[in-house]
Amino acid sequence: MARILAEHDAPEAAIIAALLHDTVEDSDNDPEPVTLEALAARFGDEVAGIVAEVSDDKSLPKEMRKALQVSQAPKKTTAAKMVKLADKISNLHAIVAAPPASWNHARRVEYVGWAGRVAAGLRGVNPALEALFDKTYQHAITELAQDAP
Secondary structure, eight states: OHHHHHHTTOOHHHHHHHHHTTHHHHOTTSSSOOOHHHHHHHHOHHHHHHHHHHOOOTTSOHHHHHHHHHHHGGGSOHHHHHHHHHHHHHHHHHHHHSOOTTOOHHHHHHHHHHHHHHHHTTOSSOHHHHHHHHHHHHHHHHHHHHTOO
């Protein structure tokens, strides 16, 4: 994600936030969980704010988190939109190249469609990044169509 953002002229804070984007939501079971306060102390308020914007509330059910990503996408800051878009690009690459073993074809198709709905709300901040998403999305659709059972 950070490379994608750096190659598409994203601000430095967005690039740093991309490196840290899952640390808060994925460290809750660690002996010393990462907090937004710790990120702010180490990387600054701007980076911590972007991470907060792109993090899911893991206390909510999965379907609600997914719906919130779609509905909240247009309300995000420019930097957060870029990070979310880079995340979706990276995830689409993974869905095609090395999907989780437990994901059947239908789940991969559903993910690609959902990623497109999230990305629709992230538009208007970086045309080159949006074009890369579109290319990656189209590639994912083509590959999944060819892999259809």
